[in-house]
Amino acid sequence: MDDGTATTGDAITVLASDVLRPAQRDAALRILADAQGVDGREAVSEQGRLRLRSSEAARTGVTHFLETTGTDAEAVGYGQLEVPESGTAHPAAELVVAPAARGRGLGRPLVDAVLAEAGRAGRGHVDFWVHGGHPAARHLAGQYGAELVRELRQMRRTGPQTEAVPLPDGIELRTFRPGEDDAEWLRLNALAFAHHPEQGAWTGRDLADRLAEPWFDPAGFFLATRDGKPVGFHWTKVHPATAAGPALGEVYVVGVDPAEQGSGLGRALTAAGLRHLTGGDAAAGERGLETVLLYVDADNPAAVRVYERLGFTVHEVDLMYRAAVAKPNSR
Template identity: 45%
Template sequence: MTEQTSPHLEIRTSLTPAQAAEVRDLARRAADADGVEALSEQTLLHLDAAPGAHRHVLAGLEGGNDAGGMHGAIIGYAHLDHTDPEAGAEIVVAPESRRHGLGTALWGAVTDLVPDARVWAHGDVPPASAWAEHAGLRVVRELLRMARPLEGLADAAVDLPEGYTARTFARADEQTDTRAALEADIQAWAALNARAFATHAEQGRMTAADVRARMAEPWFDADGFFLVADPEGRLVAFHWTKTEDGEGEVYVVGVDPDRQGLGLGKAATLLGLRHLARAGLTRVTLYVDGDNAAALATYRRLGFERISLDVQYAA
């Protein structure tokens, strides 16, 4: 782009399908330019959400063709859950429209809505850290991405406490009893996840509806979703794996706070790693908060090493 005119900002509680598609394309182009995803999976899923807690800030150039109510094509986007400042906003600017103050304008719109909002920088690439420094922001949270090869894990031994059992998530089909079992698993998982991540800004707020939304994604596989129950049949731990683009991911591992110290986190993790290895994958990744010492220790003992870092900034 050789000339930049003033951007037009529009704040919406929901997006049209055309706008959501434009934002996805914008995120893809930014990811191609930066070598790191511009928007998280959670935000991409929320592009199609009904009006509610989410605020979408769209930036387009004055003039040009109409794009779902915007003036010109969408060249910048910010997402915010205005009910939870700690969840963190996300901002993406088209590669050809950077260094013209558009990121600052989008951040200004976000902080007008929530003055103490936070913002994520995926990969913490130099342009993002430079912008944060210029904006007077500091790092308040770190999210590590870790990885390890899956070689040798296809026959990994999984040791559960006596009386504890493991199985996979219920499958969806047309049978009434199976649908009932599936709904029971969804509700039990959501309750356990809320307990396990009670202090986690994003994960702890996942609902049964969020599970159903992910079940509709192409990557969802019930055979890669492991549930661990105690001798009374109560769900106490889980490991939800993800496979996408030929790579495995420890999507989320959770343990009931009342059952910490029994080795359930390690056992649940190994259940998923063994499954991914048997599926023929060669590498697995995961995300973990930098201040989660217990999880970091478990993953390091299992051979995971840091490969990148996401950071969250705040004033």
């Protein structure tokens, strides 16, 4: 699909392509920025934004959709579909309509284009993310008879991490060494998240994309080792201050080798990362942030309980709806 395919109707065009020209990419990024400013949250996940920014090069299984209207081809919507190589995993999609263009039924052509592309790939269903549970998106999901299949909670806590949680016997803690630990970390990540549809499938390119991001700080990426071998990690992240609020810390991802589960390593790693984010000892590299966020699936009650004991409460939710690759129930 290097040249792209398009569907048109009522002066609406949806271009579908695995590669975007710089002007198309920039138009999509403007839509995302406008939506974030109005909605107060990102309309597309970090992974989706990374793939959009590198969309001048094709990526296996990823299709970009740019929706335009009128004779001047004004960009009014963006979508992204990823069809995994595994035939058992469902394709996943994220869509956003520019705030100034909402209320005009422009979400439907994007959904139709995504479903059609998934059909061409031989898939019967698509999972659509609704970030923040946006009411208009939930209404659109209902029109397509989509089923709610996943709830991803964003939890937050305020205040410093004061409790000292000891590491299990035989465990040592150090920070990640880019270029040296990459392969071992990818191995551990795949083990720790073998059940997870996104995190467990990370490739070297996925890791490299994030290591190249301006926010990456190896001092906030902790590795737990046993006899020199990584068996757990806590990767933290800092979101810079904006006009909407102060900087936020994030428990970006915590993973533990299945052989170490039940030892208390996950809780100790989480506490170590929280101390780094919220502590006030600048000489030790602590960031002194007031608020920390994290994401956890609602169907992982054990993890939810751990985070609740650490003072986290639900801030908002992202929902995933599964739609059949067929005509909508109503239009």
